[in-house]
Amino acid sequence: MSHGQRNAAPHGLSDLRAAGNVDARPGAFAPSAGRGVPAWLAATLNYCSRCGAALRLGPLPAEDRDRLACEACGYIAYVNPRLVVTTLPVNEAGEVVLLRRGIEPGRGLWAQPGGFMEIDETVHEGAIRETFEETGLIVEPGEVVGLYTRPEAAIVVIAFVARIVGGAPTVTPEALEVRPFSPDAIPWPEIAFRTTEWALRDWVRRIRPDLEPDARDRQAPRG
Numbered sequence: 306m307s308h309g310q311r312n313a314a315p316h317g318l319s320d321l322r323a324a325g326n327v328d329a330r331p332g333a334f335a336p337s338a339g340r341g342v343p344a345w346l347a348a349t350l351n352y353c354s355r356c357g358a359a360l361r362l363g364p365l366p367a368e369d370r371d372r373l374a375c376e377a378c379g380y381i382a383y384v385n386p387r388l389v390v391t392t393l394p395v396n397e398a399g400e401v402v403l404l405r406r407g408i409e410p411g412r413g414l415w416a417q418p419g420g421f422m423e424i425d426e427t428v429h430e431g432a433i434r435e436t437f438e439e440t441g442l443i444v445e446p447g448e449v450v451g452l453y454t455r456p457e458a459a460i461v462v463i464a465f466v467a468r469i470v471g472g473a474p475t476v477t478p479e480a481l482e483v484r485p486f487s488p489d490a491i492p493w494p495e496i497a498f499r500t501t502e503w504a505l506r507d508w509v510r511r512i513r514p515d516l517e518p519d520a521r522d523r524q525a526p527r528g
């Protein structure tokens with residue numbers, strides 16, 4: 306994959322956030338698309354994790370954008386998004402179970418269960434694990450509702466529709482409240498994350514197209 310053009314040689318970590326290539330697609334849903342590594346993440350990338358020498362940002366052979374590399378040992382510190390595995394647990398009444406977050410970010414607001422995928426599990430295992438940890442519900446992940454990018458957070462969020470097959474809604478420090486919502490009663494103004502809103506809107510659009518939950522599409526440029 307090669308698109309965009311290399312920016313003029315940045316020379317330090319302070320330039321890292323501006324060093325990315327511009328994606329060909331409009332960043333309608335991702336305001337920071339094409340802006341390189343987010344500043345908060347760049348601030349953690351100072352030294353080679355293999356030998357401890359300083360990393361330097363610059364062009365490398367066969368790379369289509371500037372990379373952080375170690376001049377001492379040649380190690381290239383690639384910076385890639387992490388996957389967040391989430392579910393929309395649906396009960397027998399066709400309601401989606403959300404949790405009111407007990408921790409920041411988004412404390413007090415509603416989100417679907419989910420979290421970072423661990424290195425030794427599949428996406429399904431991660432989705433099941435996170436859902437149980439945060440809600441006490443045992444689920445069987447089904448179809449993927451959507452896959453959503455948040456470049457500013459360096460994450461990709463996958464959302465499965467999931468059938469609840471066991472467990473019981475459980476309040477934890479992470480979840481102040483766990484309760485179901487029917488598709489026409491989703492608390493839109495109190496949703497914690499844009500990715501939660503997108504996933505819920507895509508789910509509602511599938512099962513209740515009459516609710517027309519596609520405000521974000523109407524705002525996006527058509528092409």
Ligand SMILES: [Zn+2]
Binds near residue numbers: 355357358377379
């Ligand atoms: Zn090194």
